[in-house]
Amino acid sequence: MAKKFVIGMLVSNHFGVLTRVSAMFSRRGFNIDSLTVGVTELPEYSRMTVTMTGDNYARDQIIKQLQKIEDVKEIKELKHAQSVMRELIILKVAATSENRKDILETANVFKAKIIDFSPDSICIEITGECSKLDAFIELMKPYGIIEMCRTGTVAMDRGITSLKDEI
Amino acid sequence: MEYNGAKILVETLIEQGTEVVFGYPGGQVLNIYDELYLNADRIRHVLSAHEQGAAHAADGYARATGKTGVVIATSGPGATNLVTGIANAFLDSVPMVAITGNVSCNLIGRDSFQEVDIVGITMPVTKHNFIVKDVRDLADTVREAFRIAKSGRPGPVLVDIPKDVQVNTAEYIKKPPVQPDAKKAPDAAQIERAVQMIAAAKRPYIYFGGGVITCDAGDEIMALSQKIDAPVGCSMMGLSAIPNDFASFLGMVGMHGHYCATRAKAEADLIIAVGVRFSDRATGDKSKYAKDAKIIHIDIDNAEIDKNIPSTLGINCDAKIALQMMLEQLNPLKHDEWQQEVRRLKQYEHDNAAKCLGKLTPYRIIDCVGALTQADTPIVTDVGQHQMWVAQHYPFKTARSFISSCGLGTMGFGMGAAIGASIATGKRAVLFTGDGSFGMNLNELATAVSQKVPLVILILNNGVLGMVRQWQTMFYNKHYSNTTLDRKTDFPALAKAFGAVGLSADDETSLKEALKQAFATDGTVLIDCKIDDDERVLPMIPPGGAIDDLILK
Numbered sequence: 206m207a208k209k210f211v212i213g214m215l216v217s218n219h220f221g222v223l224t225r226v227s228a229m230f231s232r233r234g235f236n237i238d239s240l241t242v243g244v245t246e247l248p249e250y251s252r253m254t255v256t257m258t259g260d261n262y263a264r265d266q267i268i269k270q271l272q273k274i275e276d277v278k279e280i281k282e283l284k285h286a287q288s289v290m291r292e293l294i295i296l297k298v299a300a301t302s303e304n305r306k307d308i309l310e311t312a313n314v315f316k317a318k319i320i321d322f323s324p325d326s327i328c329i330e331i332t333g334e335c336s337k338l339d340a341f342i343e344l345m346k347p348y349g350i351i352e353m354c355r356t357g358t359v360a361m362d363r364g365i366t367s368l369k370d371e372i
Numbered sequence: 373m374e375y376n377g378a379k380i381l382v383e384t385l386i387e388q389g390t391e392v393v394f395g396y397p398g399g400q401v402l403n404i405y406d407e408l409y410l411n412a413d414r415i416r417h418v419l420s421a422h423e424q425g426a427a428h429a430a431d432g433y434a435r436a437t438g439k440t441g442v443v444i445a446t447s448g449p450g451a452t453n454l455v456t457g458i459a460n461a462f463l464d465s466v467p468m469v470a471i472t473g474n475v476s477c478n479l480i481g482r483d484s485f486q487e488v489d490i491v492g493i494t495m496p497v498t499k500h501n502f503i504v505k506d507v508r509d510l511a512d513t514v515r516e517a518f519r520i521a522k523s524g525r526p527g528p529v530l531v532d533i534p535k536d537v538q539v540n541t542a543e544y545i546k547k548p549p550v551q552p553d554a555k556k557a558p559d560a561a562q563i564e565r566a567v568q569m570i571a572a573a574k575r576p577y578i579y580f581g582g583g584v585i586t587c588d589a590g591d592e593i594m595a596l597s598q599k600i601d602a603p604v605g606c607s608m609m610g611l612s613a614i615p616n617d618f619a620s621f622l623g624m625v626g627m628h629g630h631y632c633a634t635r636a637k638a639e640a641d642l643i644i645a646v647g648v649r650f651s652d653r654a655t656g657d658k659s660k661y662a663k664d665a666k667i668i669h670i671d672i673d674n675a676e677i678d679k680n681i682p683s684t685l686g687i688n689c690d691a692k693i694a695l696q697m698m699l700e701q702l703n704p705l706k707h708d709e710w711q712q713e714v715r716r717l718k719q720y721e722h723d724n725a726a727k728c729l730g731k732l733t734p735y736r737i738i739d740c741v742g743a744l745t746q747a748d749t750p751i752v753t754d755v756g757q758h759q760m761w762v763a764q765h766y767p768f769k770t771a772r773s774f775i776s777s778c779g780l781g782t783m784g785f786g787m788g789a790a791i792g793a794s795i796a797t798g799k800r801a802v803l804f805t806g807d808g809s810f811g812m813n814l815n816e817l818a819t820a821v822s823q824k825v826p827l828v829i830l831i832l833n834n835g836v837l838g839m840v841r842q843w844q845t846m847f848y849n850k851h852y853s854n855t856t857l858d859r860k861t862d863f864p865a866l867a868k869a870f871g872a873v874g875l876s877a878d879d880e881t882s883l884k885e886a887l888k889q890a891f892a893t894d895g896t897v898l899i900d901c902k903i904d905d906d907e908r909v910l911p912m913i914p915p916g917g918a919i920d921d922l923i924l925k
Contacts, residue, residue, distance in 0.1 A: 225495060232496050262678070269675035275500040275520060 209238070210264045211283045211290060211360050214253040215368050217276040218244055225274050226253065235259065235267050239292075239357030247369065250278065256335075256358045279371045283360045290360040293332045295320070296342070299349035300327045308348055315341050326351055373545075377507040377538040378403035381471065382411055384514040389549045390442050392416045392433065392795060394426040394788075398446020399486060400473030403538040418795060418823055420788065421815035423450050427457020428788025428813070429795070431466050435775045436750050436793035438586075440467040440521050447474045448486030451532075452493065456782060458528045459497040463779025464609060465582060467526035469517045470494075476536035477505055491532050499527035507540040515550045523553040525673040526586060555587075556672065558689035558697060565685055566668050566694075567701045569642060573666075575710045576602040577640035579625065582609030582778075583647015583672060583691050590614045590771050592695035593646065600705045602644070603714045605633035607654045608763050610647070612774035616767045622718070626654035627913050628760040631721040631924055634911075636714050638662060638919040645669045647691045650680035651779070660918035670694045726911075726925035730904030731879045734761040734832055737901055740883055741802060741830065742767050744891045750775055750793035750801040754786035754809030757838035760909040762804045784812030791816060791825050800826035800891070807833040807857065817870040820896040828890045829898040831863055834905040842908050846923075847915075867898035876900040 216222045223242055230237050238256040245252045257267065264282065271277050283290070300308055305327070312319060312329050315337065321328030331341055335358060342350070361368075375383065381404055385393065395417060397405040408417045420426035423445040430441030441461075445454050451472040461468045475484040491503045500520050504510050510533065517529040570576055580593055584606075590613040597604045597620045605625045606613065614621060623630035625637055637643060643665045648654075655661045661681060669676075669683035670691050677686035687694055728735060738761060745751070747769035753759040753776040768774050775793050777785035786805045794801035810831050820827050837855040844852055864874030873893055877883035883901060890897035912923045 221491065224492070228495055266675065266679060269677075269679075273499075273673070273675055 207258050207260055210257050210259065211285070211288065211358060212255045212257070212268065212271070213281050213283045213360055213368055214255070214271065214277055215245070215250045215279040215372065216253055217278065218249055218251045219276060222251065222276045225276060226271065229270055229274065230267075233266070233270060235263060239355070241357040241359050250369070252368070254357070254359045279368045281368060281371075283362060288360050288362050290334050290358050291332055292335055292338055292358045293330065293356045294338050294342070294353060295328065295330050296345060296353040297326050297328045297351040298345050299325060299351055301325075304348055308345070311341075311344050317341065373543070374541050375544045376403065376541045377510050377533065378407045380507065380510050380542065380544045381514060381533065381538070382407040382415065383544055383546065384511045385442060386411070386415055387546050387549065388515065388518045389439070390415060392418060393442045393444055394418045394420055394429040394433070394792065395444030396420055396423050396426055396446070396450060398450045398473065400447040400475060400535050401444060401450075401538075403535070404444060404471070404473065418791070419819065421818045422813065423453035424457050424784070425788035425791075425813055425816040425819060427454045427470065428460065428782075428785050429792030429819075430468050430470075431457060431461045432752060432775050432789030432792030433796040434461070434466045434468055435789070436772055436796040438772065439796070440469055440518055441792065442469050442471070444471045445473075446486065447472060447490070448488050451488055451490040455493060455497065456780075457788070458494055458530065460777050460780040460782045460785060461528040462497045462499070464777065465526050465586065466528065467521040468528035469514070469521055470528060470530040472530065472532045473538070474503070474532050474534045477534045478536070480534065490530065494530050497528070498530050501530040501532070503532040503534070504537050505534065507537045507542040510537060510542070511544055515547065519550040519552060524556070525583070555690035555693060556688065558670075558687050558694045560697075562685065562687045563694060563697045563701065566687065567698055569666060569668060569685060570600055570644065570698070570702060571705065573642035574707065575639060575641045576600055576644060576707065577637050577642065578602050578604040578644045578646065579606065579637060579648060580604070580610045580613065580646040581607040581648025584610055584613040585771050587647065587672070587690050587692040588771070589646070589692035589695055592692055592699065594618055595699055596644070596695055599699060599702055601707045601711060603636050603711070605629070605637055607648050607651065608776065608778045611763055612768040613771050615769045617769075622714070624763050627656065627915075628764065628909050628911065629654075630764065631724070631911050631922065632714065632717040634913070634919060634922065635717050639713065640665050643667045645683070646695065647671060649676045652680070655681060656913045657916055657918040724924050726908070729907050732877060732883060732901055732903055734758065734903060734907060735765050736880060737830060737832065737883060737903075738762060738765045738804075740880065740887055741828075744887055745802060746799075748773055748797070749799060750790070750797055752776070752786050752790040752793055752801055752803045754803070754805040755781045755783045756806045756809055757842065757907070757909050758804050758806045758809075758832040761832075783809040786810070787813045787816035787820070790827055790829075791820050791823065794825045794827055795823065800828065803827060803829045805829060805831055806838060807831055807835065807859075807861070807863070808837040811861070814866070817867065817872055817896065817898075821871040824894075825896055826894060827896045828887070829896070831898065831900050832903050833863065833900050834903045834907065835859075836905045838905070838907070839909070841905070845906075845908070863898060863900040867896075872896040872898055874898050874900070876902070878902040
């Protein structure tokens with residue numbers, strides 16, 4: 206049965222590592238929902254978060270195949286209950302004098318930030334778990350979403366542990 | 373000492389134990405070739421006719437010895453010509469280091485003359501690859517390439533070296549050869565469970581692959597078979613790991629495997645799979661594969677466990693260590709009823725063997741060659757029907773004596789690989805090839821002659837692309853689309869034109885005569901053997917089929 210999985214990775218901070226990882230997904234026919242990458246507090250490592258939908262076979266294979274990539278230093282499935290997961294969206298929505306108040310109110314309920322305010326549009330920044338963001342997007346659709354970008358999920362375990370402990 | 377990059381590369385190759393490199397010079401490796409010239413007494417360079425041949429030679433060299441094969445090519449077309457050879461080594465887990473030149477760093481990304489992104493191109497077919505942009509990193513990168521190529525499940529590693537990195541200088545300090553990563557030992561509890569499963573089994577079957585050759589565990593496989601009274605079969609990659617005349621050995625399994633080996637595996641209640649990856653050519657329809665059997669899968673590559681066939685117990689470790697631990701804990705077992713059934717299958721196979729056609733039959737050719745070879749003669753094949761006949765029928769006795777392109781199925785592999793295997797072992801090699809496969813890289817005859825390689829080439833010449841034709845016969849209504857070659861190639865004359873000896877045979881008498889001459893000749897001899905174009909490889913499990921679909925004759 207297809208489920209959503211989140212995988213956290215520490216990888217070498219080299220050029221080409223992102224290609225190695227993403228090429229493996231396409232080569233082996235795995236579909237991923239999102240992939241994020243950024244440097245960490247240790248300049249030699251980058252951290253990646255991959256979210257994917259698949260069955261247990263796909264999850265196990267993806268982890269094992271990622272482990273085989275020389276530049277992948279540590280890898281772990283991050284379980285929902287034991288992790289914090291966040292994603293950020295910037296969303297530009299069409300606004301008129303009639304509906305502007307409603308939009309602002311909705312944004313307020315979702316603890317979203319207004320980062321640009323123009324006569325015909327509002328630009329909103331919102332952070333949270335995927336499901337919350339999806340709900341917010343649904344609510345914005347009727348007003349007319351002009352454009353939006355999502356960062357993809359970043360995630361880490363709760364508590365004192367760290368992926369780099371394992372290296 | 374302060375050396376330029378080219379000298380650092382050559383010194384590092386020598387330091388890592390490289391005695392022979394295969395390759396082809398070009399614009400962006402001129403500096404490397406200058407160093408090879410200056411160090412010709414310390415490292416031998418074998419010039420091929422085409423970079424693909426050099427890559428296959430490095431592959432054959434590695435398969436024959438277990439040492440890491442090294443190949444060098446220039447940028448652009450030189451590098452792309454290596455790709456098939458690298459992919460071939462990747463699919464069969466062969467340790468190889470491929471060195472390519474590239475345009476200088478300041479020209480990279482500008483579509484310069486003979487520039488390709490070979491690191492990008494080879495990413496999916498290497499264990500890892502590097503581009504070195506600073507000469508100070510060169511020696512350690514090459515060392516790392518050797519470490520990766522040999523560690524765990526071996527494979528090819530490519531190091532791309534731009535021209536300016538070959539020219540720039542850095543400090544070089546000699547270091548000892550890198551050691552591969554420590555062999556992974558199994559989890560003791562898993563071994564214990566495996567022992568329990570084996571003790572409980574009534575019809576155990578040992579199925580092994582190329583991993584057993586890599587970790588040199590042929591003796592342990594035979595010891596296990598004797599101790600637990602189990603028959604043994606192997607994948608094509610496993611061939612030669614144990615002698616064919618080992619009493620419980622049933623031969624290769626799979627699409628063209630031995631009937632008994634494949635059937636017994638299907639009837640087993642426990643399959644002990646060692647260093648094998650359950651390739652589709654070995655399993656057929658996975659949904660019907662070994663339905664009634666429990667599977668213990670031992671492999672050094674964790675990703676192979678449960679990838680193609682789900683296992684009951686997966687043990688990710690070095691197979692030799694696992695087998696030794698199991699042997700210590702196992703009590704001797706007897707399975708008379710099971711062995712009786714296996715003997716019955718063997719007899720059935722014997723009684724129902726397909727009849728060969730024509731005056732000169734593939735099996736008889738192999739028999740005649742086998743009568744003249746030594747136990748450790750490298751037996752190399754190309755890809756196609758002849759490859760299957762050799763895999764089925766040649767009496768292998770020594771590990772690493774069978775050299776064949778199993779995973780990628782590369783027609784044209786044989787000439788390069790045979791040259792590499794002969795140079796690696798210092799022995800006369802035998803190449804079985806077909807007129808189709810031979811046609812792909814016959815330019816390497818030039819290499820065999822110039823390098824004075826003792827090599828006997830047997831072309832099983834049926835005038836057709838036999839394996840494809842066989843499928844067309846069986847599954848495509850005899851529509852022989854582009855498989856009837858209708859060529860007029862005179863192979864013995866061709867061999868002579870290259871400076872080799874060319875002979876031909878159309879019956880057993882002329883073959884024996886030709887072989888006698890070939891094995892007495894110091895150098896490369898080609899024998900053109902005429903066989904029937906309707907000769908088929910049997911048994912056969914049709915593509916996507918299962919054991920019950922097996923065609924015996």
